[in-house]
Structure formats: structure tokens, C-alpha cells
Amino acid sequence: MTARWMITAAYVALAVSAVALQLAGRARRLCLVPFGEVIAAVRVSPVGRLVLALGWAWLGWHLLAR
Amino acid sequence: MRRPVRWLAAIAGRAYAAVATLSRPLTAAAAAAVAIPVGIVLVQSVRRRPPTAPAADTRLCRRTAAAWGAVVVVAAALELVAFSRQPAYNVASPGFPTLSVLLDPLTEVGPTRFVLWCCWLWAGWALGRR
Numbered sequence: 001m002t003a004r005w006m007i008t009a010a011y012v013a014l015a016v017s018a019v020a021l022q023l024a025g026r027a028r029r030l031c032l033v034p035f036g037e038v039i040a041a042v043r044v045s046p047v048g049r050l051v052l053a054l055g056w057a058w059l060g061w062h063l064l065a066r
Numbered sequence: 067m068r069r070p071v072r073w074l075a076a077i078a079g080r081a082y083a084a085v086a087t088l089s090r091p092l093t094a095a096a097a098a099a100v101a102i103p104v105g106i107v108l109v110q111s112v113r114r115r116p117p118t119a120p121a122a123d124t125r126l127c128r129r130t131a132a133a134w135g136a137v138v139v140v141a142a143a144l145e146l147v148a149f150s151r152q153p154a155y156n157v158a159s160p161g162f163p164t165l166s167v168l169l170d171p172l173t174e175v176g177p178t179r180f181v182l183w184c185c186w187l188w189a190g191w192a193l194g195r196r
Contacts, residue, residue, distance in 0.1 A: 002161065003161050003162055004160065004161050004162065004163055007144060007147075007148060007162060007163060008163070008168060010140070010144055011141075011144065011165060011168060014137055014140060014141050014144075017137055018134075018137055021130070021133050021134060021137065025130055031125075031126055031129050032126065032129060032130045032133065033126045033127055033130045035130070035134065037127060037130070038127055038130050038131045038134060041124075041127045041131075042131070043193075046112060049111040049112070049193070050108075050111060050112060052111070052193055053104075053107050053108050053111040053112075053190075053193055053194070054108075056104075056107065056186075056189055056190055056193055057100075057104040057107070057108065059186065060100045060103070060104065060186045060190075061097075061100050061104075062145075062164075062165065062166050063165075063166055063169060063173050063182060063186070064086070064091070064096060064099070064100055064173065064179075064182065064183060064186060065091060065092075065096040065097045065099070065100040066091055066092055066096075066156070066166060
């Protein structure tokens with residue numbers, strides 16, 4: 001098993017986890033809420049908004065500029 | 067936001083995405099195309115404040131945030147490991163690919179790059195709005 005295969009598998013596992021978290025949140029199962037509600041709660045504070053904006057900026061730079 | 071303004075924002079966003087799609091990754095044009103909306107959203111997110119606090123259950127929100135935080139931390143760790151194995155900043159390691167390297171076939175060129183640009187701009191608009 002190569003490192004490339006393991007890293008790819010880890011990203012796939014993370015993507016599946018993210019989908020599962022969102023589905024559980026939308027169904028209000030496992031004591032979870034939808035991702036949007038967490039984002040809305042984080043956006044209340046200026047620091048939270050800045051952190052979210054920086055994360056969004058990093059994603060754009062990483063996937064679209066480099 | 068009023069409907070005509072939303073429509074105008076949607077059209078402007080798609081037009082910007084169409085132009086930005088033409089930029090190639092790892093070029094100054096691509097960096098500038100990302101930097102312009104980043105600057106606008108950063109200023110907006112610092113200056114503006116959402117009108118009301120959400121009425122979500124704080125305990126459930128914290129639990130969900132912790133779960134999503136774990137996903138983000140593991141993804142960041144993977145990225146750091148892959149990035150540290152690169153021979154240079156702009157030279158990917160085939161053995162330890164970053165997320166951007168794995169998604170290169172989708173993000174480098176074509177309609178999928180345009181769709182990704184649209185999604186990214188929409189997310190930025192959603193973060194920056196009131």
C-alpha cells in the first residue's frame with residue numbers, strides 16, 4: 001500500500017464523514033444540527049466571521065490559484 | 067437583499083467566474099482573480115454584522131462544531147504532511163499528493179473549474195452578506 005493510496009483513501013474517508021455529518025445534522029440525529037446553523041452561530045462574532053473568511057480564502061487559493 | 071440586487075449579484079458572479087476560469091493555476095492572473103474577491107469578503111466580514119443571533123441550541127451547535135472541527139483538523143494535518151513532502155512550493159510530490167493535486171483534473175481547466183469558481187464565489191458572497 002503506497003503513501004499516495006493511503007492519503008487518497010483518507011481524503012475519501014473525510015469526504016464521506018462530512019456527508020454523513022451533514023445528513024445526520026439535517027435529520028437532527030446523533031444530537032447534531034445542520035452545518036449551516038453552526039456557521040450562522042460562528043458568524044455572530046467578528047472573530048468567527050474573520051476565521052470563516054480566512055478559511056474560505058485559503059480554499060480558493062489552494063484549489064483555484066495554485 | 068432585494069430580488070433585483072440578488073439577480074445582478076448572481077449575474078456578476080457568473081461573469082467573474084467565467085473570466086477567472088480562463089486563468090491558469092500557478093500564475094499571477096489566477097492569484098489576482100482569487101485575491102480580488104478575498105479582499106472584498108474580508109472587508110465585508112469584518113465591517114458587517116449579521117442582523118440577529120441564531121436561535122440554535124448552543125449545546126447541539128457545540129457538539130456539531132466539534133465534529134466538523136475534527137474533520138477540518140484531520141484534513142489540515144493531511145495537507146501539512148503532503149505539503150511538507152513537496153520538493154518545492156510549486157512542485158507536487160507524486161507520493162504525497164495535496165488535495166489540490168488530487169483534484170487537479172477537475173480544477174485545472176474546463177467546465178468543472180467554472181463550476182468550482184461559481185461555488186467558491188457564492189460561498190464568499192454568503193459569508194460577506196448581512
